Amino acid sequence: MTRTRLRPPTLAPLAPLALLAALLSALLPAAAPATPLAPPLTFVMQVFPPFNDVKDGQPVGVFPDILRAVCAAMQTECKLDVYPWRRAYALAQGGKVDGILLLLKTPEREEIFHLGSPVIQSAYVLYAQQHDPVRYTAPADLAGYTIGAYGPSGTSYAAGDLLRQAPGARLEVEMDNPTALRKLRLGRYGPKGAVFINQDLAQHLMKQEGDAGLKQVGEVQKVEYYIGLSRKKMPEQQADLFHATLRQLQRDGTVAAIAHRHGLKPAPPQ
DSSP: OOOOOOOOOOOOOOOHHHHHHHHHHHHSOOOOOOOOOOOOEEEEEOOBTTTBEEETTEEESHHHHHHHHHHHHHTOOEEEEEOOHHHHHHHHHTTSSSEEEEEEOOHHHHHHEEOOSOOEEEEEEEEEETTOOOOOSSGGGGTTOEEEEEOSSHHHHHHHHHHTTSTTOEEEEESSHHHHHHHHHTTTTOSSEEEEEEHHHHHHHHHHHOOTTEEEEEEEEEEEEEEEEETTTSOHHHHHHHHHHHHHHHHTTHHHHHHHHTTOEEOOOO
């Protein structure tokens, strides 16, 4: 093997002025280092299929895919971690992370998060047992019912608002949505029982477990989901840039294409 040694070139003697310049240069402080790269934006999410899920240890679903598209368009590195809902919300609320996927808009949350434009549309629906004759058209149809809902969450808060208009109705808050549906199948809510649940999530769970004697008995309300950016962590100017980038991806059809790939409905561009 032939090795080649590199030698510094032989320099000609310096002229007096050049020599002085060289000496002064040596005495001056070194140039400031290049500006360090901005730290990555940090996001959290819960498992909430088909919106957020985990596959092979990686976050998947419509909201993780939309987040990746926004961060790529901003040329910004983003990190996304998965936690149980209460932990994820506490981290975002406390400013420990930059943002959270996903949120319903409420007055309280608008004080905590930069919410921007809605991203995905869905709906809350009611499920009951197959033999139950109930058809939901108004809150009064649920008089005397026991309603299961996952919470504490936006779902359970919306269910509580509904049941305040239903005489004698009672809310049971469950640790997760599959538990609520399982208890409904087993008749644990009594002869007048139902579950208040996101429509797309319910359909996802039904594909996994089968309807097993349950049916959808009515749509309660339309809902829209947002990406929340922590006001404690993210400066307003940076949040504005994030949401402006998201709106541009909505207008050019990128978000719609991602939503349709997941079988979900995008919110109209604003």
